[in-house]
Amino acid sequence: MNRLFWKFFMFLLVAQLTAVTGVSVAIWLQHRHEALQSTGVEMSPPARSLVEASASTLQFGGVEALRHLLQSWQKRPMPQLLAIDNKGQELLQRSYTKASFDTAIALVREDQRQRHVKQIKLNNGQSFLLFVPDNGRPSVVAPAPTERSHNHRSPVSDARMPAADNMEQYRSAPHRPPVRFPLMPLLGGVVVSFLFAALLAWYFSKPINILRSAFEQASHGKLDVRVANAMGGRRDELSDLGHDFDAMASRLESLLQSQTKLLHHVSHELRSPLARIQMALGLVTQAPHKITEFIDRITLEANRMDGLIGELLTLSRLESGAVQIKKETLALNQLLHSIVEDAQFEAASKDIKLGMNLAREYSLQGQPDLLYRAIENVVRNAIKYSPEHSAIDINCHQDATDDCLHITVTDEGAGVDALELEDIFKPFVRGVSGSQTVGHGVGLAITKQVIEAHGGHVRADNLSPNGFRIEIALPG
Numbered sequence: 001m002n003r004l005f006w007k008f009f010m011f012l013l014v015a016q017l018t019a020v021t022g023v024s025v026a027i028w029l030q031h032r033h034e035a036l037q038s039t040g041v042e043m044s045p046p047a048r049s050l051v052e053a054s055a056s057t058l059q060f061g062g063v064e065a066l067r068h069l070l071q072s073w074q075k076r077p078m079p080q081l082l083a084i085d086n087k088g089q090e091l092l093q094r095s096y097t098k099a100s101f102d103t104a105i106a107l108v109r110e111d112q113r114q115r116h117v118k119q120i121k122l123n124n125g126q127s128f129l130l131f132v133p134d135n136g137r138p139s140v141v142a143p144a145p146t147e148r149s150h151n152h153r154s155p156v157s158d159a160r161m162p163a164a165d166n167m168e169q170y171r172s173a174p175h176r177p178p179v180r181f182p183l184m185p186l187l188g189g190v191v192v193s194f195l196f197a198a199l200l201a202w203y204f205s206k207p208i209n210i211l212r213s214a215f216e217q218a219s220h221g222k223l224d225v226r227v228a229n230a231m232g233g234r235r236d237e238l239s240d241l242g243h244d245f246d247a248m249a250s251r252l253e254s255l256l257q258s259q260t261k262l263l264h265h266v267s268h269e270l271r272s273p274l275a276r277i278q279m280a281l282g283l284v285t286q287a288p289h290k291i292t293e294f295i296d297r298i299t300l301e302a303n304r305m306d307g308l309i310g311e312l313l314t315l316s317r318l319e320s321g322a323v324q325i326k327k328e329t330l331a332l333n334q335l336l337h338s339i340v341e342d343a344q345f346e347a348a349s350k351d352i353k354l355g356m357n358l359a360r361e362y363s364l365q366g367q368p369d370l371l372y373r374a375i376e377n378v379v380r381n382a383i384k385y386s387p388e389h390s391a392i393d394i395n396c397h398q399d400a401t402d403d404c405l406h407i408t409v410t411d412e413g414a415g416v417d418a419l420e421l422e423d424i425f426k427p428f429v430r431g432v433s434g435s436q437t438v439g440h441g442v443g444l445a446i447t448k449q450v451i452e453a454h455g456g457h458v459r460a461d462n463l464s465p466n467g468f469r470i471e472i473a474l475p476g
Contacts, residue, residue, distance in 0.1 A: 017193055040100030040134050041107065041117060042079060047132035048115050050081045054130050055118045058083070063126070067091055084129045091128070100133040107131075207231055207238040214245060223253040261428070266312065273301035311442040315427060318449035325367050325453050332362040332405065336394060339376050346383050353391045354379075362396055362405055364474055366454050371474075374450035375407065377443035378470050382411040385468070398476055404456065407472040415462040424460060447472075 041047075050073075058066040066083060070092055074080065082100075083091040090096060107117045108129070117131040210230050217225045226249065227242045280294040280301075287294075317323045340354050347354050382392050390412040398405050416424055423429045425448040428441040451458045456474040463469055 015197075017190060019193075040097060040103040042132040042134045043116050047079055047081075050079060050132055051116060051118055051130050054081050054083065055120055058120050058122070058128060058130070063091070063122070063128075066128075079132045081130060081132050086127045096133060100131070101129075104129055104131040204238070207234065207242065211238075211242065211245060214249075218249060218252075223249050223256065225249060258426070266308075266428075270305060270308065273305050277301045308442070311446060312427075315442055315446050315449060318446065318453060323370075323453065325370070327365040327367060327454075329363055329365060330368050330371070332364055332396065332407075333358050335368065335372060336375070336396065336407075339372065339379055340394065343376070343379050343383060346380065347392070350383065350386070350388045350390075352383055352386055352388070354394070355391060356394045358396050362398065362476075364405055364476055366474065370450045371454070374447040375409075375472065377447045378409045378472070381443055382409050382413070382468070382470075385413040386411040387413065399473075402473070403476055404473040405476045407474070408469055409472075410463070410467060410469040412466060413468050414466060415468040416460070418462065421460050421462070425458065444470075 054066060054069060057069050070081065070083060074092070080094070082094065082096050084096065084101065085091070104117045107114050108119045117129070119127055119129050121127040210227050214225045214227045226246045228239075228246045231239045231242045277298050280297045284291055284294050336356060336358070340356055344354060379392070379394070386392060392412075393408075393410045395408045395410070396405060420429070425444050427445045429445075448458050451472055451474065454474055456472065458470065458472050461469050461471070
């Protein structure tokens with residue numbers, strides 16, 4: 001067991017024990033309250049109404065009126081009210097329990113204004129104790145005294161009934177059963193809480209330990225670690241965190257591989273012109289009469305290296321967000337005409353016709369030099385990979401569905417493999433068809449970064465039966 005498990009376990013156990021103890025105490029207090037309340041006298045609102053009604057009847061109608069009232073109540077399915085005189089005799093000769101009688105006396109003594117028990121004194125000196133007994137309380141029932149026992153009561157009756165002259169001084173406390181603390185339920189709750197806390201601690205600590213181990217491996221460079229499968233069938237936030245970790249690790253692994261490939265490609269692209277420069281320098285000493293030719297070659301290779309480094313710096317600045325786009329309103333038609341005019345020289349060398357179809361004047365918000373370079377890269381790329389005596393079409397239209405300007409450059413080349421369509425916008429990815437052409441494979445990557453920096457997107461498609469098209473979408 002690790003420390004994380006024990007921390008979860010102790011926290012959950014304390015929480016469970018607190019809840020169990022609180023519930024046990026609440027149950028104990030409730031039972032104690034019920035035991036204190038259940039002392040032989042009914043304390044409900046209906047009982048109070050019966051007591052008040054019988055008290056009013058006795059005061060204003062006398063004993064006979066009360067007798068008739070109690071007799072009528074006996075015939076109904078309702079709580080039965082007792083009327084006990086100062087001799088301990090119930091008005092209708094009914095039996096009652098010592099506990100209920102003791103409780104009624106105690107309640108009257110404690111509060112003369114008690115509404116659930118009343119003691120009514122008549123003008124002739126006779127008094128009656130009125131109350132509704134609690135029939136749900138078990139107790140020994142003593143027989144009520146009869147007419148024959150007025151002057152001679154049994155010892156049980158004497159022990160139960162107070163004399164008329166000392167009823168007010170009656171001090172006998174009602175018997176109450178002991179209320180025990182629920183120790184066994186509490187112990188059972190402790191055991192269940194222990195098991196439940198251990199299960200929850202294991203349930204929460206296991207995925208966290210898996211994630212911690214995965215983060216530790218990732219920090220040591222092992223980015224191929226995955227944790228989603230180890231989470232099992234969980235469907236909670238920890239499982240989502242595991243899937244997010246896998247996505248993060250995959251992304252980091254992909255970026256690291258891309259950086260490694262980029263470094264490899266840069267090294268390769270720089271090594272080739274450097275090797276040719278070194279070769280030209282070596283040949284200078286062997287053939288001094290060709291020094292002018294070798295210097296031209298060295299200059300050409302140096303320019304290629306300078307161009308590659310410039311493109312890499314531009315791409316790096318675009319990817320890092322260091323380039324702040326300075327947008328202004330520019331005429332797209334004029335921009336496209338300038339690009340076509342500059343590309344005519346290269347197209348003419350391969351007898352390629354550049355055609356442009358612009359339905360109307362278009363304008364957009366953007367940085368002219370960056371957009372010029374992005375679109376020019378696409379056009380020059382089409383010229384580079386198009387066969388001789390072919391045509392390249394440049395079209396522009398505005399789509400009402402996304403409110404974007406769509407610029408398409410279509411050539412009659414062989415296109416690229418379907419699996420390479422997404423990769424051609426990555427640095428140094430030139431595809432199989434472009435492996436025999438001169439270039440670095442950075443131009444389309446720069447195009448993608450520039451277009452996305454302007455809030456647009458770029459995509460490539462193969463045409464049937466042959467041909468290739470790159471579509472640029474920019475906000476209008």
